[in-house]
Amino acid sequence: MAPSRTSQKWGTDFDTVRRQKLFQNPPTDRTAYPALVEAIKPHIQSFNTILERGGILDHAIKDIGTKVFLDGDPYLADGQPRNKLSVRIRDVFIEKPLLPPTNKFALKERRIMPAEARERHGTYRGRMSVRLEYKINNDPWRDTVREMGQVPIMLKSNRCHLENMTPSQLVDAKEESEEQGGYFIVNGNEKLIRMLVVNKRNYPMAITRPSFANRGPTYSKFGVQIRCVRKDQTSQTNVLHYLNDGNINFRFSWRKREYLVPMMMILKALVETNDREIFEGIVGAAGSKGLQEKQFVTDRLEVLLRTYKVYGLQGKAKTRAHLGDKFRPVLRVAEDMSDEDAGTEFLKRIVLVHLGDGKVTDEQNADKFKLLLFMVRKLYALVEGDCAEDNPDAVQNQEILLGGFLYGQILKERLDEWLFSIRLSLQKWGRTSNWLSFTSPEFKKDFLSKVIRKTNENIGHDIEYFMSTGNLVSTSGLDLQQTSGFTVVAEKINFYRFISHFRMVHRGSFFAQLKTTTVRKLLPESWGFLCPVHTPDGSPCGLLNHFAHKCVLATHNVDVSAIPQLVAQLGVTSKSSASLNESVVVQLDGRVLGFCTPKQARVIGDTLRYWKVEGTHNVPLELEVGYVPNSNGGQYPGVYIFSQSARMYRPVKYLPLDKLDYVGPFEQPYMSIACTDPEIVSGESTHVEYDPTNILSIVANMTPFSDFNQSPRNMYQCQMGKQTMGTPGAAIRYRTDNKTYRLQTGQTPVVRAPLHNEYGLDNFPNGTNAIVAVISYTGYDMDDAMILNKSSHERGFAHGTIYKTKLCQLEEGSQRSRSAKSVQKLFGFAPGGLIRAQWRDTLDDDGWPHIGAQLQKGDILAAWHTVSYDPATGDYVNRDGRTEFIKYKDDETAFVDEVRIIGSENGNEPCQTISVKLRVPRSPVIGDKFSSRHGQKGVCSQKWPAIDMPFSESGMQPDIIINPHAFPSRMTIGMFVESLAGKSGALHGLAQDSTPFKFDEENTAVDYFGHQLKKAGYNYYGNEPMYSGITGQELAADIYIGVVYYQRLRHMVNDKFQVRTTGPVDDLTGQPVKGRKKGGGIRVGEMERDSLLAHGTAFLLQDRLMNCSDYVRTWVCRACGSFMSTSPTVSQYSRRKMGTGITRCRRCAKRADGFEPKAKVWEDGEGVRWTGGDDVAIVAVPGVLKYLDVEFASMGVKMRYKIDP
Amino acid sequence: MSGYVPPTSTAAATTTTSTGEGRSVDYTCGDCNAAVSLKRGEPIRCRSCGHRVLYKQRTNRMVQFEAR
The missing domain is CATH 2.40.50.150 (RNA polymerase II, Rpb2 subunit, wall domain)
Structure with a gap:
């Protein structure tokens, strides 16, 4: 009998035995925590798409295409026919990490496991090679395989040895039993590529940006922008700019440079067209309704068509040739390519690339033409005020750049650069070989051994550099707004922090410098996609977000081949009417499928949704059907269908079929999704949430009763949960982190949400259940301090x-x-x-x-x-x-x-x-930081002897005493409830469900847990009479005491304390240096100075600013008021030029002429004799004052001090 | 394993001892757990499996601290 499969169902219980068994015998079939796998999946799957069949690299090498180089001296234009060398990449291989062939000792095991990479502080990387094909003129292709170095491999990806390993095999491979991968190991550090927010692909966004007007005269702030994504996930942004005279320019950036082309030129180059077709495409078909009201557009269009006439370019071919002529140097096309072909190449590479990049058919060009016309319509509508601008900061217009996709893009660019670099190498060879032809036998001999060899083939090194620094070295910029900060170290301080890295998404470091706070705002569109609670406070607030735990990221395109036909059957026409009230657009991934009436659009949206949930008509469930209804100056209406990867989507229940549906951020704002069942409005709600907690991230879900707390407290807990000294993992022996923290006495919380079990967080305990009394006792619990029971401490409480x-x-x-x-x-x-x-x-x-x-x-x-x-x-x-x-x-x-x-x-x-x-x-010491799970942090102020602690009637003592003043202003009621629930849970042996939104006004939490307490013979409200540990008298008030899960934070005094009496000083100023490491001091700054002044503590001020800083006694001339003119004198009579200890001012002295009394004459170090200058004194000054004097003197400024009396 | 061996040179050798030239020390292989004894300057790898990370074994020396 085969053993039953490992169960993946989890409940609310402690499941102590089950977990123990899982730990003793890790499952040999599958993981017990599928939710955890799901959380990290986007990382792994996006990496897997790089090397899949039909994946990123397959498309990338197609897009790179064939490079053609010519032989002969390029500077000699003799019109001789030149030979052509064509090169292309056929295949890219990446191996799993293996030992190099030079290692002759390991015979059985050639694999390099991730654990070895960690232990050796090395990089987990696999060899990359490329099959390069080349031919000369029209000879048959020949191929060779080139080694391209070793590239870092993502753990648990399809190039990792850990892929598909069962938990028991993982343990054997020295990993966690629940190792999820998703990161890279670079120089022994675990690095991951952080997810990045980018604009939604293939959707023309209407934007107004005041900076657009700065581009030049007549430029306005209006534009329509579309981020087009190729099949290999690289993107190209196209922007249409509205000019105040009605003209439209097409802007794009290519290799980090911006170019502007008249939009009409692109239109004319795409297809063979005429002015009438363009006019009707933009305004609306002739004779359609509402044409008369379109005066605004018709006027502008006339200008557009008229001004284009000055170019005098008739027909598609001529226009393409014109474009090709202008852009061929930047496109790097073959030298013998005709201008028209170069123009075609331009359209293929730059214009609306999502509608066909490889071999572009006429049909695809027509699609591009149609979409461009649509963009123009939208732009005019925006200018006219018919539609609102789209908000690029709303999640509706965003998607996620996944780590694997970025990795693939970088690989593609490196390969492209390398292939093109053959040209340089060829030229070098040509110069040294006196421009021998490609057909010569010498070339055949040298091509691989010299020409290719001279190129930089070590792509692996570049990728490793990217992974270890996060800096993007790129010629194209990859259509991104930043060049650094792409990778972060996946710190394993505790499991919360570790898992959060994989659910983290950054808005882009460009936005971090922005002065405005608009990008940081929490928008209602984010509901269910980004966690409203889990973002740090401070500088990255709102820019660094975390996904809601049920938010899924698409890593593959879904099959939409059936959609165009279905939409056609539902009724669309190719021609649009002039008025938006007559016809709206239907688009599939940025391709115009046609136009229909707004009524029909609604039907299309609803029908597609029904079919997709039903699973019929080949409509995939993950499809996003964004139906934007007509409105009065709102978002531009239409049906926008999205099917491609990098989208977010989340599960909700579709009410008509009572089945699972996925909704995306684009469609969500126009849907009616009820939050809970009672909120369903019949006839309006189409969906209902499975659980209101689906909007929270994993970490935010772990805050018990978070709905009872004031919201910032929940944010603080998300912060502090990630700074807790917890359990980084079970494979701690095989890890070599620079610094890890470990809590010796971790426990599972009594009060926790069922998700705690589902995410397997009991494998990584993060704190201790503590008996907490809320009482002002001894005074040592003032101001967020807490008193620790000394005996608890001695029994190992929070030992780390x-x-x-x-x-x-x-x-x-x-x-x-x-x-x-x-x-x-x-x-x-x-x-x-x-x-x-x-x-x-x-x-x-x-x-x-x-x-x-x-x-x-x-x-x-x-x-x-x-x-x-x-x-x-x-x-x-x-x-x-x-x-x-x-x-x-x-x-x-x-x-x-x-x-x-x-x-x-x-x-x-x-x-x-x-x-x-x-x-x-x-071990915990006074000054170490602790916190409950409600943003209530405090510092241990005393370890109070157990005999002096207050005790209850049953003789119980608290582990921790906190002050009641911690609550009124912070309003963390959740902590009270946790205390109640913890107490009753401990008394009855229950794991208490602390999921938020479970209780309401009728069924209150206090009542629920109060009754449990009552049943256990305790006070319903959780208060108990207590006795002073010192006098033994009963305290006047009953004390609120219960069980709260406490976390020990990693901020400990031993890493922070700083004290100095004397120590190192700065060479230049003589003031104490700063920095704890160097034994420096803490600055008494301006504000501290002000306060000391205000207190009238002049002596203290003198002590801080002078005596303990750069106190210096120095000579000064009272007559001329200068530090610098004083000089020591030298004994006139002793042979060994001894100093006399007398100082005189040289500036006030006169040369001795020999007639002065001997007592008045003094000699300087050079033996010159002087007289006078004896009005000098010693003063105490700050050392920097003398330095300042010197600095001024160097600039020709004299400082003169008045010395009184 | 011989267990605890009291240090041979006790209080007398407070200043210097001469080197045990080429004395080999036992390590544990990071992969197959085999004992590997290495001398000075020998390449680092397990004799049986060729693994490249070795762990130092627990010492037989008496390790004693003042508990204060």
């Missing part, structure tokens, strides 16, 4: 550990694999040298620290010595007998936890790197 990994490298930097013979340093004690016993305190025979060694600041971490290779014996010889050390430099005491000896990939080199994991125990 920090793990730090120190990498000790002998060969700093150079990543290239050096040969074993060039090794210059070795670990260990120098042979023959003496070894001090003191060194052996921490080190073993091998010069590495032993496990468990205690390290203080300055202790030895590893020993090494210099060597040179002796080829005769094959040995490394040390010549100086000196042992050098790598030291532990941190301030805190640490213990050596693990020592990893890291070999090279080739397996034939002696050790050059070790990685030492250190453990720093961190």
Whole structure:
């Protein structure tokens, strides 16, 4: 009998036994937490599309196409026929990460697993190669395979060894049992490509932007913009600009440069057309209704058509040739291509590329023509005020640039650049070979070995650079608004933080600098797609959002081949009427399918929706049917159908069929989706939410009873949940993070939402259930401080550990694999040298620290010595007998936890790197930060002895005391409810469901949990009589006491405290340096100074600003008021030019002429004798004052000080 | 494994000891868990499986701290 499959259903219960079993025997069939897989899926699937059949790279190499190069001297225009070399990329292969062939030692296992990449602080990467095809003139194609370096591989993708591994196999591969992948390992760090918000693809957006008017004279602020996306996910933005005289210009940017073309020229180049067709296409068919009211458009159109006449370009061919002539240098087309073909290439590459990029048919050009006409209509409607502008900040007009797609785009661009770089290499070869022809035998010999070889084939390195820095080095800019900040480190501080990285979406760093706050606003359109709670406060607020946990991202296009016919059957015509009330557009992915009446549009929208939910007529469920109804100056009406990838969508229930439907952000604003069942309005609501909590992100869902809290408190909890010292994972032994935190005594919360189980968060406990009393006791709980029960602390409450990994490298930097013979340093004690016993305190025979060694600041971490290779014996010889050390430099005491000896990939080199994991125990101390799950953070102010803690009638003491003043202004009622629920849950042994929106005015939470408490024999309200631990008297008031889940935050005093009496000072100013690391001081700034002044504490001020800072005693001349003219005198009589200790002013002194009394004469260091200048004194000044004096003097400004008395 | 071996050179050798030239130390392979003994300057890999990450074993030295 086969064992039953691992259940994926989870309830509210603790499921202790089930989880224990899952942990002891990880499932061998499938994961128990499908929700977690779902959360990270967009990352993995988007990466998988790169290499799928018909995926990004397949389309990309088609789009790159064939490059043609000519031979002969390009500067010699002799009209000789030249030979053609054509090159193209046939295939791109990326292997799974494997050992290099140079490694002859590992015989069975050639795979490099992700865990090894982490442990070796290396990159998880696979070899990329390209099949390059080339031919000369019309010879048959020949091919060769070129190695393109190693590219980073996403974990659990289709190029990763972990793909399809079961939890038990994952554990064997040293991963978490629930490892989800979705990130890359670069230099031992886990990096992921952050999702980015971009404009919705293939939808012409009406925008008004005042900056448009700055483009030049007659330019207006109006425009229509469309972001066209090719099949390979690269995009090209086209903009139509409205000029005040009625003209329209077409703008695009190509290789980071902007170009403007008259829109008419594009129209005429696309298809063979005439002015009448264009006129009717824009205004409306002749004879249709409403033509008379279209005076505005007709006037402008006349200008448009008339002004275009000056170009004198008749017909499609001539127009294309004109465009080709102008744009051929930037398009980099073959030198022998005709102008007309270049013009065709221009249309193919730049104009509305989503409607056909590869081989563009006439039909596709007609589609482009129609869409362009539609865009013009929309633009005129915008100018006229018939339609409103679209808001690019609303999620309705946005989609998500997924990590895998960006990766694919970069790969494509690199490949394109490389293929074109053959041209440079060819020219170099031509110059050195005296322009031999491509048909010569020399060329055949040199092509692969010299020409191709000289190109930069290491694409892998470029990709790795991108992954490790997040900087995009690109010639085209990839149609993005930023060049850096694409990747982030997936920090594994705790699981909340880790998982949040994958659900995170950024608006773009361009918007971070924007002064306006409009982009940061939470708009109602975001409902159900972006979590309203989960965004950080401060500078990234509203720009860095998180997806609602049920929001899905499309990574593949859905099949829409049936749609055009269905729409045609439902009744559309190709010609539109003049008035929007007569006909509106129907579009599929930015392709005009036709026009119909607004009434019919509604029918089309409703029918398609019914069919798509029903699953009939080949209408896919994931299709987005955006029906925009006619309105009075609202969004431009029509039916806009979207089927492509990078869309967001989310599940809701479709009421007519009572079935699952997916809705997208574009259609949602025009739909009536009831939030809960009672809110359904018959005849209006078409959908209902499955659960109101679907709008929250994973982390926001974990806040218990968040609907009872004031909303900013829930935001704070989302922040603090991610800063908690929790459990980063179970495979902590195989990780080498620079710094990880671990909570030793984590517990599952008594009060939690069922989603907690569904997302498997019990595998990563994040805090401790604490008995919390809300009472003002001892006064140490003032101002958000909390008192910790000392006995709880001693029993391990919130005990934590920090793990730090120190990498000790002998060969700093150079990543290239050096040969074993060039090794210059070795670990260990120098042979023959003496070894001090003191060194052996921490080190073993091998010069590495032993496990468990205690390290203080300055202790030895590893020993090494210099060597040179002796080829005769094959040995490394040390010549100086000196042992050098790598030291532990941190301030805190640490213990050596693990020592990893890291070999090279080739397996034939002696050790050059070790990685030492250190453990720093961190039991809670006064000053450490704690927080409940309601944005109620506090600092531990005392560890109060248990005997002095207040106790209840049953003798219970709280673990934590917090002050009642924490509540009135913050209104975190959820915390009270949690306390109640926790208390009753603990008493009855229940896991309490804390899902928000479960209770209402009739069935209150307080009543529900109050009755549970009552049943357990406790006070209904959760209050208890308590007794003072000090006097034993009953306290006058009953104390609110219950169980609250407390998190220990990672901000600890031991990492922060800063104190200084004396210490390092700045060289230039003599003032104390800043910075905790350097032992610097904390600045007494202007405001602190003001407050001290106001207090009249002049002595304190003097002490801070002078005596403890740059106090200097210096000589000054009272007569001339200068610091700089004073100089020490030299004894006139002693032989050894001794100083006399007397200082005089040189400026006020006169040269001695020999007749003065000897007592009045003094001598300077050069032996010149002076007299006078004796009105000098010592004053105390700030050191910077003297510096300021010097700075002024250097600019010719004299400072004169009046010295009184 | 011999268990705990008291340090041979105790209080007398506070200043210096001479090197054990080429003494080999045991490590654990990161992949197959086999014991690998290495001398100074030897290439880092497991003898049996060729894995490239080795762990240092737990020490037999007495590790004792003042608990305060």
